[in-house]
Amino acid sequence: MIVVPPSTEILSHLDEQSIPVRIEGCGRLCYKSEDKITAESAPDFIKTILKHGHNSVAEMAVVSLEVMVEKESIAAKLYAVLPKYLTIDTLDKNVLLITASMRGFRELYMDHGNLKIVKAMTGYLLQHHRLFFADITPERGIVSQAGVMVRKLYLSELLELPPFITARHRFVAVKLTVNRAVTHEMVRHRPCSFLQESQRYCRYGTEKFGNQVTFIKPMFYAEDSAEYKIWTKAMEDTEALYLKLLETSSPQAARTVLPNSCKTELIVFCSLIQWAHIFKLRATKGADPSMREVMIPLFKEFRERYPKVYGELDLDLT
Ligand SMILES: Cc1cc2nc3c(=O)[nH]c(=O)nc-3n(C[C@H](O)[C@H](O)[C@H](O)COP(=O)(O)OP(=O)(O)OC[C@H]3O[C@@H](n4cnc5c(N)ncnc54)[C@H](O)[C@@H]3O)c2cc1C
Secondary structure, three states, rough: OOEEOOOOEEEEEHHOOOOOOOHHHHHHHHHHOHOOOOOHHHHHHHHHHHHHOOOOHHHHHEEEEEEEEEEHHHHHHHOOOOOOEEEEEEOOOOOOOEEEEEHHHHHHHHOOOOOOOHHHHHHHHHHHHHHHHHOOOOEEEEEEOOOOEEEEOHHHHHHHHHHHHHHHEEEEEEEEEEHHHHHHOOOOOOOEEEEOOOOOOOOOHHHHHHOOEEEEOOOOOOOOHHHHHHHHHHHHHHHHHHHHHHOOOOOHHHHOOOOOEEEEEEEEEEEHHHHHHHHHHHHOOOHHHHHHHHHHHHHHHHHHHHHHHOOOOOOOOO
């Protein structure tokens, strides 16, 4: 067996990639098939994912649109449908800032494609991100909508906006390499998008995984303690049972013996304001110590990177 410490990585390098490359980069974590990424692989990966209904992968990239409407009534019709997965703010009279994931915009069009403002946004997205919209829009595309102007806001522009608006619209992805108990707690944060390494697909008894199971070192026990010896023995026994079951059954069946200590990877993607909520709950005193072990250093990193949003956030990290 392999024992590793928990870790986190802010996936800022993905912010510089095209949307398909970003989404493939995140999506392949589920199958641990990152080795299959090539310069051309993203479009086919995305088409397959959408076809199979693994739609949460399309949540891993957001776009912020500045939408200028001639009349307030055009925007009012969007508010009236109470769009759930859009973040909307008013930048100026009749100027909206709308942020959503590729999935959010896709499903908005599928549910409310009759609205002028939705048609205008989808028309813009179809032009720039055809891969995500061609299958749900008319063959000849969507003609531009009189009275609505749409343009994309770049990340650098988002950071120039007032702190509260930046916090709501700037989304950040973090990869956590932690145990399954910690990921189970993380996925309770409903406004986030998640992708997780799948124990149904990953077969740890193969060469790719070193023919063994990887566990996260528990922070509760010193390595020379009696408790650590008990833990080690339990993991060795579990691994042996898992590998034995794999001889005659599938990973999804064999995984039923795997414990909380099993290493897993999870991408958490949400706005800076949601991250602040997570840090308030998960880096402070009442939280699970294994969660605090990763959340405290992560919070400090966020504070350094986004001082405008996090400068005032003073948490008790003792
Ligand atoms: C110390 C600690 C102990 C815990 N113990 C347990 C436990 O014993 N058992 C257990 O089951 N869970 C437990 N939890 C999980 C906890 O109950 C929450 O599910 C989790 O922390 C998610 O946080 P949240 O509900 O504040 O908001 P999130 O899901 O992160 O949502 C963010 C915000 O969105 C809003 N929101 C999202 N969805 C809704 C909704 N459906 N209705 C209204 N508002 C919504 C709220 O304003 C919320 O603050 C614990 C959490 C902590 C930090």
